[in-house]
Amino acid sequence: GDSVTQMEGPVTLSEEAFLTINCTYTATGYPSLFWYVQYPGEGLQLLLKATKADDKGSNKGFEATYRKETTSFHLEKGSVQVSDSAVYFCALSDRGAQKLVFGQGTRLTINP
Amino acid sequence: DAGVIQSPRHEVTEMGQEVTLRCKPISGHDYLFWYRQTMMRGLELLIYFNNNVPIDDSGMPEDRFSAKMPNASFSTLKIQPSEPRDSAVYFCASSPSGGYSGNTIYFGEGSWLTVV
Numbered sequence: 001g002d003s004v005t006q007m008e009g010p011v012t013l014s015e016e017a018f019l020t021i022n023c024t025y026t027a028t029g030y031p032s033l034f035w036y037v038q039y040p041g042e043g044l045q046l047l048l049k050a051t052k053a054d055d056k057g058s059n060k061g062f063e064a065t066y067r068k069e070t071t072s073f074h075l076e077k078g079s080v081q082v083s084d085s086a087v088y089f090c091a092l093s094d095r096g097a098q099k100l101v102f103g104q105g106t107r108l109t110i111n112p
Numbered sequence: 113d114a115g116v117i118q119s120p121r122h123e124v125t126e127m128g129q130e131v132t133l134r135c136k137p138i139s140g141h142d143y144l145f146w147y148r149q150t151m152m153r154g155l156e157l158l159i160y161f162n163n164n165v166p167i168d169d170s171g172m173p174e175d176r177f178s179a180k181m182p183n184a185s186f187s188t189l190k191i192q193p194s195e196p197r198d199s200a201v202y203f204c205a206s207s208p209s210g211g212y213s214g215n216t217i218y219f220g221e222g223s224w225l226t227v228v
Binding site for chain 1: 116145154155157160168203205216217218219220221222
């Protein structure tokens with residue numbers, strides 16, 4: 001079945017560091033790909049998405065490019081802030097499945 | 113525009129008691145999802161509805177769990193009897209269509225359940 005694999009956490013960085021959180025997927029069709037973010041005590045919020053190969057999703061300085069050849073959707077940010085501390089989830093939705101399949105989440109902590 | 117509204121936000125109950133979690137989706141959304149989040153298993157889809165009809169309940173752990181959607185603006189997830197291993201955060205989410213095609217699924221803030 002469909003699945004998403006994220007890099008193991010937790011990840012701890014200093015403010016202004018470069019961030020990469022790896023995400024790879026397995027799907028039978030041509031999925032849409034998402035990154036969601038969960039701040040402490042809150043629900044999940046959509047951060048960005050991409051619906052087809054080579055699309056780049058971006059929001060709040062975060063970017064991710066849909067790479068069909070490597071089945072990846074890595075999340076990047078050039079300069080992280082303390083306020084980016086959260087849990088990040090990669091997810092996919094396959095054609096016809098009408099639901100999200102999530103990775104295990106990566107906890108990110110940014111130190112001042 | 114109000115988001116997905118869940119209640120209660122926090123519940124502590126004793127083993128064996130019945131627990132009912134409630135959800136009001138965003139108006140106009142025709143898909144509703146129930147997810148469970150635990151440290152061990154991450155985010156799991158329990159069940160989802162389309163136009164109030166259950167489409168996939170393969171994630172429902174066992175017969176102790178049941179979900180209903182009597183109308184477009186209300187859904188419940190019931191656990192009877194509850195067990196300590198049911199302790200988790202339960203999220204309700206809704207979407208104007210499925211997650212496919214990039215349509216966003218909107219999550220509520222979750223119901224934090226502790227069974228002692």
